[in-house]
Amino acid sequence: MIPLTVICGYLGSGKTTLINNILQSTKKPIGVLVNDFGELNIDEQLILNQDDLTIALTNGCVCCNLNDDLGASLEFMLDQDIDAVLLESSGVALPVKMSNYGSTWPGYNLNQTITVVEGRTIKDLLSDKFVSKTVEAQIIQSDLIYLNRFSTEDVELISKLNSEYLVDDEKEILYESIFDIKNLLLKSKGLPYEDHNQLKSDVLQINHPIDEKTILKFIRENPGIERLKGWISDSDKNTWLVQKTRSECNFSISNYETISRLVVIYKDKINLETLGI
């Protein structure tokens, strides 16, 4: 049986970052399934995993989608030599529903459901006209709540989350201001953990034009960067695919959207000043 971990959380909460961090923390092969609605198939490309172990899918409701991509991918993963599967859900998926993949699909068992909550947006989301109920349900229904980008001053909000949603004794909120992957993995029996020199990962979204020169400067200033991948959009609205390994950095013209998003894997700390974010 392959343990399946479901990762929920609204758009931009940091699910991809969490997945990259889990992948960086181990050398064991982990399958990743990214289920969005096919609207922004970008996240899947920002997951730094062995290529054939990450699959993007666009599953909808079973009654209007008899070609069950997710089911087919789960079958595919059964034949791979992997230790665990991470299922990244769409921003509006409910943990209770997604957890059924772990508890229903033959060959899998459910490890746990994790909902990623982002500190800067959670207040607004919990009063949003359309998604407040969904985001609330994501928090209530998940086994583990992972707080992302919370500052220590957010104690008030955290204790509110605690008192309002932590009804179940077994549920736990990890409220580090950055991802505490080690802590997460130790608490999670279904995810492999090896205590080797730990790399961190982050997804950077840049909302202003940015060019090759700036990226190269950013890399020079931050020798801790191990890998960098993503898209940048310059002031002429050209989009470039950026790929940096330890030895070289390539830029190639890409037909992607005019959106700048980069995933960065690094040791210690990075300084984002040059990027203006």
Place this chain on the structure above:
Amino acid sequence: MIEIFKAKSVITVNPSMPRAEAVAVRDGLILEAGTLETLQPWLVNNEYSINEQFKDSIIVPGLIDPHLHPSMAAVLLPTFFITAMEWKLPWGTTPATKTPEAYDEALKRACTNPTHKDLFITWGHQELWHGPISRDRINSIESRKPVIVWNRSFHELCMNDAALDYLDIKEEDVKNASQIDFVKGRFFELGLGFAIQKLNPFILDPEIFSNGLMKLKEVVHFGGQTTIADMAVGLFNFDNELNAQKLIYENEDTPFRVELVAHATAMTSLSGGGLEKGEELIASLHEHNSHHLKFGKRVKLFTDGAFFAQVAQLMEPGYIDGHQGEWLSTPKQFEEIARIYWNKGYAIHVHVTGDLGLELAIDTLEKLQFEKPRFNHGFTLEHFGLSTPEQVFRLSKLGANVSANAYYLYELSNIYANYSVGYERASSMARIGSCFREGVTTGLHSDFTMAPAQPLMSMWVAVNRINEKEEVMSPEERITPQQGLEAITINAARILGLDHEIGSIRSGKKADFTVLSQDPLTIDPIEIKDINIEATVFEGKIFDIN
């Protein structure tokens, strides 16, 4: 050569000349509607013939179903229908089966004939009427042949021992699965996904799928329709859907045209790029256009979950039992994607079922109107299950159209009043009268197989608002027979942006007619659904219905 179709009466749905006695047609186009006398100027110097086949009948504009799903229908039509409601199909009427005993009897009679290679699949089971289904129950009816019972809502199926064997589903594989009840043989939600994975070779078998599309051709003709819209091409597999439809429908025996509307997110995935690549791909689809099948500048988006499955998103106070609806798009991304198509001038069709799903569509339209005002833009709210009067007011002011599934009211209003949303909201589902009062262009669709592909049935529900328990639900929301006929002709044409060509009988439009035995505007409205459809005329050519 000019052909004059004489009728007892022609209902033109042209407000400037609502009635006529004859229509002159040449090369598939209407020259004029009028009387034999008023048509004379066309006839003096031209060869003509007078066709009296319909002289005792009523001619109305060819009926239009602006939203159904040929590929879903192609999967479903090869199955055997045993349903709580009556379904009229070209090959026979499926009677209403309303008790568990009647269900067992119907199943016993039916399952001697396989529907798919060696499998028998029946569709339409509803626990509320037919009692709980289980492996043992099917075994007791048919123990040797593989039998699969598929729920009316699509969200569950049940198999007998022989079917489990046949599909090689073993207890040890599925015994711990939370959404598979192996003992009872039931597969629901994700368990259903697993079962369908096993069934796909049968239900998506190209031969059976083509056969399903052929059957849909009969169904569409039988319902008196001369135009339908495939309101989400790309649902399963874009190329397969398009090619299969081309193969089956692109010939002179097909008595209707299909307006194709692409599924935006499916096309984004297919483009391999992002939202803008998806739009470019959709913009290029007109290259596939042929005589019967055409893409226009329109696109399909989704907000909330299915109405039949009770996953529509509701505003307060929500569902009686407190369960949550579902989003089919993340609201923020819905807005982003709608903006791209709005700014490029598309008519956007949005699947909305609950009032909160509708609210998202209306709020988005309001933002887009503020950013880039457009007129006669064709933004259309599809299904329109639950709504509020205030939403009807707003959508009217914003220039949106409504394409409603009135049949929800017929089949669901009683059970939804008792078990889902309460009487007040259930009685006003498909709030169509308000739409007409606010001047909203309002059409009716079947979303087949959510409702029968019979526009006269949809019209009957909207005019009478009678549900299957024969209660009248919110009579204030009824519309007149005239409005009902407009909803399945000219308004449906407007919703598809085809009103310059079809939807009424007037000089210059395509000669698409539906021929009825009775007058739908003067008959007792309660009989509208039972009006006999004698024939259709598609671009001047007669297609009889036996």
